[in-house]
Amino acid sequence: MDKIRIRGGRVLRGAIPIGGAKNAALPLMVASLLTDQTLTLVNIPHLADITTLANLLGTLGVEIALDGHAPNGGHAGRALALTARKLAGTTAEYDLVRKMRASILVLGPILAREGRARVSLPGGCAIGARPVDLHLKGLEQLGASIELTGGYVEAKAPGGLTGARIVFPFVSVGATENLMMAATLAKGRTTLVNAAREPEVGDLARCLVAMGAGISGIDTDTLTIEGGKPLHGARHSILPDRIEMGTYAMAAAATGGDVELVGGRLELIQSAADALRGAGVTFEQGEKGVRVSRSNAALTGIDVMTEPYPGFPTDLQAQMMALLTTAQGASMMTETIFENRFMHVPELRRMGANINLHGGSAMVRGVPQLTGAPVMATDLRASVSLVIAGLVAKGDTTVARVYHLDRGYERLEEKLAACGAEIERLKDAA
Numbered sequence: 001m002d003k004i005r006i007r008g009g010r011v012l013r014g015a016i017p018i019g020g021a022k023n024a025a026l027p028l029m030v031a032s033l034l035t036d037q038t039l040t041l042v043n044i045p046h047l048a049d050i051t052t053l054a055n056l057l058g059t060l061g062v063e064i065a066l067d068g069h070a071p072n073g074g075h076a077g078r079a080l081a082l083t084a085r086k087l088a089g090t091t092a093e094y095d096l097v098r099k100m101r102a103s104i105l106v107l108g109p110i111l112a113r114e115g116r117a118r119v120s121l122p123g124g125c126a127i128g129a130r131p132v133d134l135h136l137k138g139l140e141q142l143g144a145s146i147e148l149t150g151g152y153v154e155a156k157a158p159g160g161l162t163g164a165r166i167v168f169p170f171v172s173v174g175a176t177e178n179l180m181m182a183a184t185l186a187k188g189r190t191t192l193v194n195a196a197r198e199p200e201v202g203d204l205a206r207c208l209v210a211m212g213a214g215i216s217g218i219d220t221d222t223l224t225i226e227g228g229k230p231l232h233g234a235r236h237s238i239l240p241d242r243i244e245m246g247t248y249a250m251a252a253a254a255t256g257g258d259v260e261l262v263g264g265r266l267e268l269i270q271s272a273a274d275a276l277r278g279a280g281v282t283f284e285q286g287e288k289g290v291r292v293s294r295s296n297a298a299l300t301g302i303d304v305m306t307e308p309y310p311g312f313p314t315d316l317q318a319q320m321m322a323l324l325t326t327a328q329g330a331s332m333m334t335e336t337i338f339e340n341r342f343m344h345v346p347e348l349r350r351m352g353a354n355i356n357l358h359g360g361s362a363m364v365r366g367v368p369q370l371t372g373a374p375v376m377a378t379d380l381r382a383s384v385s386l387v388i389a390g391l392v393a394k395g396d397t398t399v400a401r402v403y404h405l406d407r408g409y410e411r412l413e414e415k416l417a418a419c420g421a422e423i424e425r426l427k428d429a430a
């Protein structure tokens with residue numbers, strides 16, 4: 001398996017292009033199941049998770065074509081055309097679903113279109129149990145009968161789905177997306193109360209509207225969907241990846257650098273930017289993107305709690321922690337979304353960080369310097385936090401299990417190297 005080697009101590013300066021959001025692209029690709037016409041998604045990121053979902057959609061009979069070109073050697077601007085003329089099946093197999101939990105998003109759309117769906121339960125993952133009960137309860141409220149057999153969800157609605165008022169007990173991005181998609185083909189009105197307001201949910205809603213769906217309340221916590229009209233094809237441009245943006249902002253800040261996040265939109269990372277400003281980082285929205293710098297000020301410790309959008313994103317918690325390991329003073333980081341999202345802590349400690357865990361909180365006491373070490377992590381964001389730590393550590397850091405990074409960061413080492421980082425991918429000889 002490939003590794004990434006970083007020699008720490010370089011200050012990042014330059015420009016980093018921000019790609020289309022992975023967590024918007026995945027549900028948007030699934031939305032192609034709702035129509036027999038072509039859905040074209042522009043600005044599709046080049047990531048392993050996109051390929052995994054494309055493989056799953058392929059088994060369901062979706063024709064997928066990549067047109068567009070790759071300007072400046074990158075993939076921004078690439079367009080993925082998905083056409084689900086006729087579904088070849090209604091089953092999403094375990095072998096494909098277990099590779100990526102977002103696969104559960106096909107459940108609502110297949111069921112809404114075909115009146116039945118059989119989708120493998122994803123199972124637990126490194127960051128928590130991650131059940132899908134809200135997805136299933138919501139579909140039942142839309143009139144589906146649901147059975148769990150042999151590790152699969154068997155959902156049936158032979159007469160089609162019917163709109164309903166669904167109140168989520170807590171915010172779930174995936175359940176909001178699954179049910180919003182299903183509701184576009186359900187008869188009548190569906191109201192989703194306490195819906196997720198993540199920008200990726202709004203992006204999906206806007207694409208569905210472009211496909212002919214009636215959706216109001218977009219970007220609020222109450223979505224109203226007037227369902228039942230057939231959807232048609234559309235062309236939609238995926239919004240920039242706010243987590244990629246936040247990650248590189250933290251990498252730049254950690255090294256005391258000055259980087260332009262090209263194509264970035266500051267309003268998408270407002271809470272993270274506020275937290276970073278509190279720690280001594282400067283942000284500026286320019287015409288081309290967001291400039292992030294920490295040229296003079298020392299980093300100071302701050303307290304951070306993850307929350308659903310517009311709060312501080314759980315997907316930036318690990319990276320923020322890496323940054324705060326060398327801040328002056330103490331920081332308290334509290335994770336409220338996932339119960340087990342601190343896998344990076346033992347690895348950061350191995351690099352000299354002073355972190356104590358108390359349940360869902362981590363107390364980070366800043367140290368003057370991290371030292372490089374061989375490290376590895378079991379999830380995407382934890383892995384990239386180790387890259388950030390490696391950028392500021394003294395000496396060499398080798399991050400193993402690079403396939404986690406490839407799930408969510410396009411050309412990570414190239415983008416960082418272009419800003420002066422000493423970073424390289426070590427190809428597995430085997």
Ligand code: EPZ
Nearest residue numbers: 023102130131132133134135171172173174175315337338
């Ligand atoms: C999405 O996951 C993202 N993935 C995650 O990004 C992100 O961390 C998460 O939202 C929170 O922002 C995609 O968009 C593809 P949730 P999702 O449903 O939809 C619990 C990354 O690194 N829950 O909002 O699966 C759940 O266990 C990834 O890019 C239930 O209990 O997240 C969690 O504790 C990782 N029952 C909380 O809700 C349910 O039926 C929020 O999960 C559904 C969720």
